[in-house]
Amino acid sequence: MAEKAGMKMRAEQVNFWYGEHQALKNITLDIPENKITALIGPSGCGKTTFLKILNRMNDYVDGARAEGIIHYQGMNLIGDSLDVAALRMQIGMVFQKPNPFPKSIYENVIYGPKRHGIRKKSQLDQLVEQSLKQAAIWDEVKDNLHKSALALSGGQQQRLCIARCLAMQPDLILMDEPTAALDPISTQSIEDLLLTLKEKYTIIIVTHNMQQAARVSDQTAFFLLGEIIEVGETKEMFLNAKHETTERYISGRFG
Amino acid sequence: MMSQPPLSPSVNQDVATPRKLFLQGHPGLNGRRKAKNNIYHGVLLAGTLFAVVMLGLLLFQVIRSSIGWLDWQFLTSLPSRFPKKAGILSAMAGSLWTIGLTALIALPIGIATALYLEEYSDARKWFNRIIQLNISNLAGVPSIVYGMLGLAVFVRLAGFGRSILSGALTLALLILPVIIVTAQEALKSVPLSLKEASYALGVSKWQTITGVVLPYSMPGILTGAILAISRAMGEAAPLIIVGAAGYIAFLPTSPLDAFTVLPIQIFNWTSRPQEEFQHVASAGIIVLIALLLTTNTIAILLRNKYQNRMD
Numbered sequence: 001m002a003e004k005a006g007m008k009m010r011a012e013q014v015n016f017w018y019g020e021h022q023a024l025k026n027i028t029l030d031i032p033e034n035k036i037t038a039l040i041g042p043s044g045c046g047k048t049t050f051l052k053i054l055n056r057m058n059d060y061v062d063g064a065r066a067e068g069i070i071h072y073q074g075m076n077l078i079g080d081s082l083d084v085a086a087l088r089m090q091i092g093m094v095f096q097k098p099n100p101f102p103k104s105i106y107e108n109v110i111y112g113p114k115r116h117g118i119r120k121k122s123q124l125d126q127l128v129e130q131s132l133k134q135a136a137i138w139d140e141v142k143d144n145l146h147k148s149a150l151a152l153s154g155g156q157q158q159r160l161c162i163a164r165c166l167a168m169q170p171d172l173i174l175m176d177e178p179t180a181a182l183d184p185i186s187t188q189s190i191e192d193l194l195l196t197l198k199e200k201y202t203i204i205i206v207t208h209n210m211q212q213a214a215r216v217s218d219q220t221a222f223f224l225l226g227e228i229i230e231v232g233e234t235k236e237m238f239l240n241a242k243h244e245t246t247e248r249y250i251s252g253r254f255g
Numbered sequence: 256m257m258s259q260p261p262l263s264p265s266v267n268q269d270v271a272t273p274r275k276l277f278l279q280g281h282p283g284l285n286g287r288r289k290a291k292n293n294i295y296h297g298v299l300l301a302g303t304l305f306a307v308v309m310l311g312l313l314l315f316q317v318i319r320s321s322i323g324w325l326d327w328q329f330l331t332s333l334p335s336r337f338p339k340k341a342g343i344l345s346a347m348a349g350s351l352w353t354i355g356l357t358a359l360i361a362l363p364i365g366i367a368t369a370l371y372l373e374e375y376s377d378a379r380k381w382f383n384r385i386i387q388l389n390i391s392n393l394a395g396v397p398s399i400v401y402g403m404l405g406l407a408v409f410v411r412l413a414g415f416g417r418s419i420l421s422g423a424l425t426l427a428l429l430i431l432p433v434i435i436v437t438a439q440e441a442l443k444s445v446p447l448s449l450k451e452a453s454y455a456l457g458v459s460k461w462q463t464i465t466g467v468v469l470p471y472s473m474p475g476i477l478t479g480a481i482l483a484i485s486r487a488m489g490e491a492a493p494l495i496i497v498g499a500a501g502y503i504a505f506l507p508t509s510p511l512d513a514f515t516v517l518p519i520q521i522f523n524w525t526s527r528p529q530e531e532f533q534h535v536a537s538a539g540i541i542v543l544i545a546l547l548l549t550t551n552t553i554a555i556l557l558r559n560k561y562q563n564r565m566d
Binding site for chain 1: 446449451452455456458459471
C-alpha cells in the first residue's frame with residue numbers, strides 16, 4: 001500500500017503538460033478518507049486540471065501528457081495500462097454546470113448502472129429511490145420521476161447530477177466548482193448535502209468560493225501557477241496560513 | 256470628500272453624436288434612412304414573392320391541366336398507349352420500391368460514416384482529411400455522372416441488370432454525401448458536457464453514442480435524410496442511364512425486377528405527340544407532388560416524435 005493510513009489516495013510528484021505549457025509542477029498530495037478536500041487558487045492555477053487527472057477526463061484533450069504516480073487501490077492512475085472505464089466506476093464526477101441528460105429524471109439516475117449490467121426493474125427502482133434520497137432531492141421529485149430532467153431548476157439539476165453519480169456507488173467523488181452556476185439557496189443545499197455525503201464517501205472539491213472551502217472542507221490545498229503552495233487542515237490554514245501568499249489569497253487581497 | 260460627478264456627463268457642444276443628430280431631427284437620420292430601409296424591405300419582399308408566385312403559377316397550370324384526368328382509374332391503372340386508359344400504378348409502385356430500398360441502403364451507411372468521421376477518426380490525419388474533402392466534393396457531382404457509375408458498376412459489373420436494386424444503389428450513392436454531411440453537423444451539435452457526463456460514469460464510447468449522442472442528434476440526422484430522399488424521389492436522369500424503362504405494364508415483386516419511376520413516366524408522357532397525354536402528365540405531376548408531401552410529412556412526424564422524447 002502506497003497510501004498512508006487513513007488516506008484514500010496519494011499523488012506523488014505529478015507533472016502535467018498541455019502541449020508545451022506545463023500546467024502542474026511536482027504536485028504531491030494525500031487525500032484523507034471520508035473527508036472533504038478543497039482545492040483552491042486563482043483561475044488557471046491547475047486545480048481543475050489536477051481534478052481531471054484523477055478520473056482521466058484529460059484523455060480527451062489533444063496534446064495532454066501526465067507524469068508521476070497517483071496511488072489508488074494499488075493502481076497508478078497515470079499510465080496507459082489503466083482500465084479507464086473501471087476507474088470511472090470507482091471515481092465519480094460532478095461538473096461545474098449541471099449537465100443532466102435530456103431524458104427523464106429516472107432515466108438520468110439509472111443511465112450508468114443500466115449500462116453496467118443492472119437490468120432488473122426492481123433493482124433499478126430501488127437504486128433510483130436510494131440515490132435521489134442520498135442527494136436530498138427525493139421529496140421534490142418522487143411524484144415526477146418520469147418527467148424531463150430539463151424541467152428542474154438549476155439547483156435541482158445539480159442535485160440530480162449528484163444522484164446520478166451516487167447511483168454508481170462510487171468510492172470517491174470529484175466536484176468541479178459544483179455551485180458556481182447556482183444561486184445562494186441552491187448552494188446552501190448542496191453544501192449541506194456534501195457534509196452528509198462525506199460520512200460515506202471521500203470528496204475532492206474545486207472551489208473559487210473561500211467561504212465554501214472554509215465551511216465544508218476538512219483539508220485545503222492552495223494551488224498557484226501549477227504548484228501547491230500550501231496544504232493543511234482547513235481550520236488551521238484559514239486561521240493562520242504558513243505562507244503569506246496563502247493568507248493574502250484567502251483574505252481576498254489578490255486572485 | 257470627493258466632489259460628485261455631474262449626473263449627465265458634460266457634452267462638448269462641437270462634437271456631433273448620433274443622439275444629438277437624432278434629437279435635432281436630422282433629415283439624414285429620419286428621412287433618408289427610413290427611405291433606404293423601406294427600399295430594402297421592398298426588394299427582399301419582391302425576391303420572396305417571385306419564388307412564391309412562380310410556384311403558384313406552376314401549380315395552377317398543372318392542376319388546371321389535370322382536371323378530369325386525375326381520378327381513381329388513373330391511380331389504379333397500368334400505363335397504356337390510349338390516354339383515356341393510361342394509369343400511373345406501376346410508376347408509383349416503382350417509385351416506392353426504389354425510394355424505400357434507397358433509404359434502407361443510404362441511411363445506415365450514411366450515419367455510420369458520419370459517426371466514424373465525427374467520433375472515431377482523427378481529423379488531423381491526412382487520410383481522414385481526404386475522406387472529408389471528397390465527401391463534400393461528391394455532393395456537387397451532377398446526378399447523371401452517378402447514373403453512368405451505376406450503369407458500369409451495378410448493372411454490368413455486379414450483374415444486377417436494369418433492376419430496382421441497381422436504381423436504388425445508384426440513388427443511394429447520389430444522396431449519401433448529403434446524408435453524411437448533415438448527419439455530421441447534427442453530431443457536432445451534441446454538447447460536449449453531455450458526452451463528458453456519460454464518460455464520467457465509466458460508460459464506453461459506443462454506449463455513449465447509443466445512449467446520448469444518437470438520441471440527441473437524431474432529429475437533425477432525420478432532417479437531412481428527409482431532404483436527401485426527397486431529392487432522390489424527383490431524380491430521373493441517373494435512372495434513365497441505369498435503364499429504368501418508360502413503359503412497365505406490371506407491378507414489381509422483387510428488387511431484381513425491371514421498373515420505372517414517377518419522374519420518368521411523366522417525362523415519357525410529356526414527350527408523346529398526342530395532346531391528351533399532356534393532361535395525363537399533369538395528373539402524374541400531381542401524384543408525384545402528393546407523394547413527396549406525404550413522405551415529408553411522415554418524416555417530420557417521426558422527427559418530432561424523437562424531439563419530444565428528448566425534451
